[in-house]
Amino acid sequence: MKQSGSSDMALQSALAKSGILHIGIGAFHRAHQAVYTDAAMAAKGGDWHIIGVSLRSTDIVDALNAQDCAFTVIERHAQGPEAHRITSMSHAIAAARDVMPVLDALADPAIRIVTITVTEKAYGIDRQSGKIQNDHPAIRHDLENPDRPSGLLGILVAGLKSRKDAGIAPFTVVSCDNLPANGKLLRSGVTDFARQIDPALGDWISENVSFPSTMVDRITPASTAATYADAKALTGMDDPAAIETEPFSQWVIEDDFPNGRPAWEEGGAILVEDVDPYEGMKLRMLNGSHSLIAYVGQLGRYRYVRDAMANDNFASLVAQHMENSAATMPPLAGIDFAQYGAELTERFRNPEIAHETRQIAMDGTEKLPQRIFAPACDLPGDRERLGTFALCFAAWLAFVQKQIHPTEPGETSRLPDDPRAGEIKELLDIPQGAEGLYDRLANLPGWMPTQLHDNPHWRKAVISRLSTLLSHGADAAIADEIAQ
Structure with missing residues (x-):
């Protein structure tokens, strides 16, 4: 050798x-x-x-x-x-x-x-x-x-x-x-x-x-x-x-x-001795917020995370999502979730960090299960807290469809940067409305947990937000979400 x-x-x-x-x-x-x-x-x-x-x-x-x-x-x-x-x-x-x-x-x-x-x-x-x-x-x-x-x-x-x-x-x-x-x-x-x-x-x-x-x-x-x-x-x-x-x-x-x-x-x-509680906090509060910023940001033409956080409505949405994510976790010794969220907000706002939303948006089918689906399954029966998770998933749905079927002049069709891009493209052979888009991609095999897939409130919440994204754009969806 x-x-x-x-x-x-x-x-x-x-x-x-x-x-x-x-x-x-x-x-x-x-x-x-x-x-x-x-x-x-x-x-x-x-x-x-x-x-x-x-x-x-x-x-x-x-x-x-x-x-x-x-x-x-x-x-x-x-x-x-x-x-x-x-x-x-x-x-x-x-x-x-x-x-x-x-x-x-x-x-x-x-x-x-x-x-x-x-x-x-x-x-x-x-x-x-x-x-x-x-x-x-x-x-x-x-x-x-x-x-x-x-x-x-x-x-x-x-x-x-x-x-x-x-x-x-x-x-x-x-x-x-x-x-x-x-x-x-x-x-x-x-x-x-x-x-x-x-x-x-x-x-x-x-x-x-x-x-x-x-x-x-x-x-x-x-x-x-x-x-x-x-x-x-x-x-x-x-x-x-x-x-x-x-x-x-x-x-x-x-x-x-x-x-x-x-x-x-x-x-x-x-x-x-056990890293799991720390990992859960980070995946749900930091990485989950990053995914929300990435997909909504890509739809709203926010190139960098700092650009999204400079928008007061967008920053309020992210704060709301962190609070919702914290509600899915048991207490963690030595950690104040509110303080951790404030630290994350400060990091996201850093004007010297040019972190592209496009970069974070890669590989959604790999990232969404632990960042969005898992915490959504763990919500304590509060449908209102489901909203930001539903918006993130809706934004991913709109994002991948927009890549395959662009809507702006000069844009060209391309495959999503995702390990399941081929499957996604086959399912989106023609542009879909909110219900069709949800139903096609929510049924990717072995992906969405049954607890969510079979939850009519989840489906309704995602489709409602997806309709707003497709019809009125990202900023309107952000405004709607923080008003609820």
Whole structure:
């Protein structure tokens, strides 16, 4: 499995000081886990540098390796930008070019932790059953080619198999994605994938590998020309890997690391026994509000979150949704939901953060179940509180139809950026009115919980708001909602 040449030398040099392999070295990882690890090593030391893996992109790998994997993080404060140089990454690998260096690193006992930030759709795990989706392209490929995997689960299982075969302790696997109970879901998917290749391997993983759940939070917009210009101005260096983010950052981690971990608490991470309550708060209040802003905002031509929050009616709508979301949760020790909502509002209003609603609006069929459907199911019998959840879903329905059947001059038809885009397009072969649009997309298989699907009040609430969106637009729907 070993490589040769200069790339092998670079990897071996990196392994000498690394303890973490991270899959998905996009902007969020570099603004979040890489920053915490940088702070941990600065405070407590340790051979915890990160070997970064990109599953698809090669450009970011080349950019990072060309500058010894150091990069700039620009924090957008209201009083101006602040630059931080992060040096916790030791080497980057483009798996799309050659997956073998990734497997070599995973087989090395130096790697004790594997962290992950990939899109929700990259997992290939069914949320309800926890089993793998055998028709997922990467899953299908990797089941047929377990020694040359290309997808997340195939790579993880190949790496764990090499550890088992060599008698080396397994690495801890840490999902840092916005998935409910991400550790439990990943454990289920990895073991199911392994059992389909080798039942004994699946059993070994189930018995020996730790999958702590986490909750992550930091708004990280896409880098722009302004990002690179500010990096140059503040550091004196050209940095094509520079990223920008907000000052706020949060990481809650279940403390289950049999082979050790960096002192992430030195960077402000919270280590707990159970992350679920914190995750629920964040998914429902922050991410759910983001989805509401994204879909209503896209319909109303609000390009950035800050633009939406600058509109008093829109800001009132978001505050109402946060209050409704808080009503779905039991009390959480040490947390004041009203104060948390006020902090979120301040973050959303930050004029220095250019967070595009279009970016947040991606992958709605993956995000809406935990952000909107789950809390709507948990409402305490108060139909009035159902309104903002119904509006968010209605806005998604109008949003995807508008992409397929544009209504403005100069707009062109396109598929929604969604893993179920093909199914959506087939169902929306012709433009639909509010009832037809709801009935077609609410019946996507295995998606909307039965509790909502069979609730006539939910259907009525969504269709009413969808009618307003289709006939009168986003601002009218916002005004109607806050007036109720």
